[in-house]
Each structure stands twice: as structure tokens, then as C-alpha cells.
Amino acid sequence: MKKSVNIIITILALFTLAGCSNSSSKPTQETKVVKDYSYQKKASKLNKQNKALKSDIKDLQDKITKNEDFLTENDQGKFSNNSSDTSKDNLANLDYTGTQEIVVNNNQPEFSDDDKSTANGAWQTYGDLDNLNRATSANALLNVSLMPTAKREGLTWNPTGWHNKKISSGWLYNRSHLIGYQLTGQNNNPKNLMTGTRSLNSPEMQAHEMDIAYYLKQSSNHFVRYRVTPIFRGDELLARGVQMEAQSIGDNEVQFNVYIFNVQSGVTLNYNDGTSQVG
CATH class of the missing domain: 3.40.570.10 (Extracellular Endonuclease, subunit A)
Incomplete structure (x- = not known):
């Protein structure tokens, strides 16, 4: 009887340890998933910022081009006179x-x-x-x-x-x-x-x-x-x-x-x- 009880206790202990092992491995996998998701969010955010910066750069380039055209058309005489007529x-x-x-x-x-x-x-x-x-x-x-x-x-x-x-x-x-x-x-x-x-x-x-x-x-x-x-x-x-x-x-x-x-x-x-x- 005593031997049977020891066997049962031993079996229960093994199940307990197995359970603990399984429970400890699950958070690790979940944590990895959470981290991967966090990285994806950061990457998505940076990608959006990058697109916004590219858009801003394009707008600035367009403005520079327009300003150069404006100076060429409207101030050509002014700057030409200052720099060429001696x-x-x-x-x-x-x-x-x-x-x-x-x-x-x-x-x-x-x-x-x-x-x-x-x-x-x-x-x-x-x-x-x-x-x-x-x-x-x-x-x-x-x-x-x-x-x-x-x-x-x-x-x-x-x-x-x-x-x-x-x-x-x-x-x-x-x-x-x-x-x-x-x-x-x-x-x-x-x-x-x-x-x-x-x-x-x-x-x-x-x-x-x-x-x-x-x-x-x-x-x-x-x-x-x-x-x-x-x-x-x-x-x-x-x-x-x-x-x-x-x-x-x-x-x-x-x-x-x-x-x-x-x-x-x-x-x-x-x-x-x-x-x-x-x-």
C-alpha cells in the first residue's frame, strides 16, 4: 500500500513538473509573438514617417523649382542689370x-x-x-x-x-x-x-x-x-x-x-x- 502511494505521488509529481514546464514555455512563445508584433508596429510607423518625409522633400523641391522659375521670369532684368551691365x-x-x-x-x-x-x-x-x-x-x-x-x-x-x-x-x-x-x-x-x-x-x-x-x-x-x-x-x-x-x-x-x-x-x-x- 505504501509502495502504491509512493508510486502515485511520484506520478503526480511528474505531471506537475510537466505542467510547470509547459506553462513556462508558453509565455516565452507569447512574449516572442508580442515582440514581433511590436517590431512590426515600429517598422510600420517608421515607414509612414519615411513616406511623409519623402512627400515633404518633394513639396520643397517643387517650391524651389517654382521660385527659380519666378526669379527667372520676374527678376531676370533686375539681377541681370546688377551683374552684367558695367x-x-x-x-x-x-x-x-x-x-x-x-x-x-x-x-x-x-x-x-x-x-x-x-x-x-x-x-x-x-x-x-x-x-x-x-x-x-x-x-x-x-x-x-x-x-x-x-x-x-x-x-x-x-x-x-x-x-x-x-x-x-x-x-x-x-x-x-x-x-x-x-x-x-x-x-x-x-x-x-x-x-x-x-x-x-x-x-x-x-x-x-x-x-x-x-x-x-x-x-x-x-x-x-x-x-x-x-x-x-x-x-x-x-x-x-x-x-x-x-x-x-x-x-x-x-x-x-x-x-x-x-x-x-x-x-x-x-x-x-x-x-x-x-x-
């Missing part, structure tokens, strides 16, 4: 709209083959002051031989429109050289000076002058044809801007044709006489 009258009539330097004639300087001749070596010339005493132009075939070795002295000539004053960033105006002193050594030459804002003089004009100076110093055989023209509107005494053209001879290491507006952030300039108002 006549003094056209540049003088341009108004500053937030970009201080703009490209002229696709950045191609307008020099003839004769202009770029090096037959006579380096040279520099300065146009006469006009009937209003304004600087007119400066031309040169630059070479390291023209570059000064002496330190620049202080300037005393007051160009037209010279009504200087201090603003928060320093002096409003500089006596701006048409051709920078470091390139030719010309200093207190009235024909080479104009009233320019600090930002016109530096960094805008100076950045181009530094590029030229670096190129010239690389070899005594390097030449750069250079022209700088202050641009006035009518009889105004303060230039609206300055056009700078440069072409290295025999290569295109230095090549630009730009117009820089004579403006200063936070200051309203009266171009008739050079007076100004902050704010």
Missing part, C-alpha cells in the same frame, strides 16, 4: 539691398589685350579730379617693383563728402585709397583718395588688395592689370560705391570684377554731402 550710370543707380559686394559682368574684368600688355613694365596712372573735385579713376599694371618699402604716413587730404564722426564701432569714414598703399606706395594723392565707410575700406576693398599683394609677392614676374573706379550718382559728393577690376597676366589666379556699396551698418548716409545719421 556702365557707370547703371552702377550709380543701384540701391543697396543688404549685400555690400556684388559681382559685375560675371566677375570678368573688361580689359583689352593692349590694356594687359607688359611691354612697358609696371605702371600706374590716376584720373584728374572732376569739376566737383571728386576722384575719378585709378589704373595700374601692378608688379612687386611698385610696392613700397617705407611705412605709410598719415593722410591729410579731405576728399569730397568728408564729414567724419565717431560711431559705436569707431570712425565712420576712412580716406580710402582707390589703389591701396601697399600696392603702389601712393599715399596723400588727392586723385587716389575717396571718402569710404569703414566697411567699404575694410574688410571689403582690403580683402581684394590682400589677394593681389600675395600674388605679386610670389614672383617678380607676376603682373596684375588693375582698375578702381568710384561711382557717384549725379552731382553727389559721396560715392555710392566703388568698382574694382583685376586680372593677373598669363593666368587667372587673380580675376574679379565687383561693385562694393559705400554703406555702413546702422548709419543712414546723405550722399549729397556725406553727412550722416546714426540709427
Whole structure:
């Protein structure tokens, strides 16, 4: 009897263990199903997000295309005039709209083959002051031989429109050289000076002058044809801007044709006489 009871207990124990084993395996399978379903949901969600992003990208591309078409159709004349018509009258009539330097004639300087001749070596010339005493132009075939070795002295000539004053960033105006002193050594030459804002003089004009100076110093055989023209509107005494053209001879290491507006952030300039108002 006792032996039978032990057998029964043993059998019951085995059933119990089997049951426990089965019950423990079921949650594992169910958990796997749940995890698989969770991954599927995440994948579906990401797929929807991906489709939405593709749709947004397509919309943006369509808008960009439409805007380019709009600019081409409606502003072609405006941008074409700003970048290709190099006549003094056209540049003088341009108004500053937030970009201080703009490209002229696709950045191609307008020099003839004769202009770029090096037959006579380096040279520099300065146009006469006009009937209003304004600087007119400066031309040169630059070479390291023209570059000064002496330190620049202080300037005393007051160009037209010279009504200087201090603003928060320093002096409003500089006596701006048409051709920078470091390139030719010309200093207190009235024909080479104009009233320019600090930002016109530096960094805008100076950045181009530094590029030229670096190129010239690389070899005594390097030449750069250079022209700088202050641009006035009518009889105004303060230039609206300055056009700078440069072409290295025999290569295109230095090549630009730009117009820089004579403006200063936070200051309203009266171009008739050079007076100004902050704010």
C-alpha cells in the first residue's frame, strides 16, 4: 500500500513538473509573438514617417523649382542689370539691398589685350579730379617693383563728402585709397583718395588688395592689370560705391570684377554731402 502511494505521488509529481514546464514555455512563445508584433508596429510607423518625409522633400523641391522659375521670369532684368551691365550710370543707380559686394559682368574684368600688355613694365596712372573735385579713376599694371618699402604716413587730404564722426564701432569714414598703399606706395594723392565707410575700406576693398599683394609677392614676374573706379550718382559728393577690376597676366589666379556699396551698418548716409545719421 505504501509502495502504491509512493508510486502515485511520484506520478503526480511528474505531471506537475510537466505542467510547470509547459506553462513556462508558453509565455516565452507569447512574449516572442508580442515582440514581433511590436517590431512590426515600429517598422510600420517608421515607414509612414519615411513616406511623409519623402512627400515633404518633394513639396520643397517643387517650391524651389517654382521660385527659380519666378526669379527667372520676374527678376531676370533686375539681377541681370546688377551683374552684367558695367556702365557707370547703371552702377550709380543701384540701391543697396543688404549685400555690400556684388559681382559685375560675371566677375570678368573688361580689359583689352593692349590694356594687359607688359611691354612697358609696371605702371600706374590716376584720373584728374572732376569739376566737383571728386576722384575719378585709378589704373595700374601692378608688379612687386611698385610696392613700397617705407611705412605709410598719415593722410591729410579731405576728399569730397568728408564729414567724419565717431560711431559705436569707431570712425565712420576712412580716406580710402582707390589703389591701396601697399600696392603702389601712393599715399596723400588727392586723385587716389575717396571718402569710404569703414566697411567699404575694410574688410571689403582690403580683402581684394590682400589677394593681389600675395600674388605679386610670389614672383617678380607676376603682373596684375588693375582698375578702381568710384561711382557717384549725379552731382553727389559721396560715392555710392566703388568698382574694382583685376586680372593677373598669363593666368587667372587673380580675376574679379565687383561693385562694393559705400554703406555702413546702422548709419543712414546723405550722399549729397556725406553727412550722416546714426540709427
